Amino acid sequence: MIHQPKKILVVCPYPEDTQAGQRLKYEQYFQRFRDEGFSIDVDSFINNRTWSVLYKEGYFFKKVLGLILGYLKRIKTIFKLHRYEIVYVFMWVTPIGPPAFERIYRTFAKKIIFDIEDNFIDTQLLPSNENRNFLLTFLMGNMKQIYLAKNADFVITSSQYLAEEAIKLNKRSNAMFISSSIDSDKFFPINKYSNDKKIVIGWTGTYSTKLHLNLLKDVFLRLAKKIDFTLRVIGNFNFDIQGVDVDYIEWSKKNEVRDLQGIDIGVYPLPEEKFVLGKSGLKAIQYMSFGLPIVATSIGTTNDIIQDDVNGILVQSDDEWVESLYKLATNPDLRKRLGQRARQDMLEKYSTKAIYNKYIKVLNKTLEI
Secondary structure, three states: OOOOOEEEEEEEOOOOOOOHHHHOOOHHHHHHHHHOOEEEEEEEOOOHHHHOOOOOOOOHHHHHHHHHHHHHHHHHHHOOHHHOOEEEEEOOOOOOOOOHHHHHHHHHOOOEEEEOOHHHOOHHHOOOOOOOOHHHHHHOOHHHHHHHHHHOOEEEEOOHHHHHHHHHHOOOOOEEEOOOOEOOOOOOOOOOOOOOOOEEEEEEOOHHHHHHHHOOHHHHHHHHOOOOEEEEEEEOOOOOOOOOEEEEEEOOOOOHHHHHHOOOEEEEOOOOOHHHHHOOOHHHHHHHHOOOOEEEEOOOOHHHHOOEOOOEEEEOOHHHHHHHHHHHHHOHHHHHHHHHHHHHHHHHHHEHHHHHHHHHHHHHHHHHO
């Protein structure tokens, strides 16, 4: 007997194989899902043309047109929701306004899995909810995540903290933390842990996390007075600091691995805000895959991923940032010890091989509901 594949529709913001939050979460498992008897269709809100200008200055009319086309596509999708056993919603169905489309999709979809990505988690999920701006909440669709978290058949979160909150919120109490993960065969270290060349301190991210990098401007300026180093920034925005040797590289999928392999120390700054408790720690895991020592703000999921002075260094103040970066930059043996342990921990806890079964468990459990 030939079994029909179990059909999944992935409803996501960005085109496939473009945005890190999608690529390094569920997207990299598509072929494995197919091997398990699932068929996968992807329905992104933003098309490739809009994606190419989304974070660039200007292009107002192209962005507005992309928004309109996205909504038209979501309307068209309504009429095919019934064909799928599972509709997998990543972040939201539409980006603006109340959860109208989310309600419609919930009505017509047989089963819904809702995957909450760290950069778009609604702070209303958190216990503290002071001074919310109603207009901003409406425009940015902050009610959408609440609705989906309550009404989805299963919720996947980007941190253990949020999994515990989602379990309380979800009508079925179905939620699980599934970490971002790395394909260790593609992301691998080549670092020699040597001071034979100029040390490269690196950060990778998008425009949405640029403010986090800006937290370290004074740190880098102070460090530049103590040692000669290069700051490599890999992103989709221009970045510079007067007085610091900045090597800005436009992110590209083709060169991503090579560009990250050229880093000696990875930095992961985060603000001291409750919103950060929902972040997945993806940057830290990326650095770990390359065997890099990490210096990171001691908050949220970072404290679960990094053990201070074991596989990285956790800091809070600017003084600690400067001291830790200086110590790592001038001590190759310390970089080697922390970096090699970081790679080992990534393989055991955050590689695709370690994480894959969690997704299969969620898919199968959702089918059984």
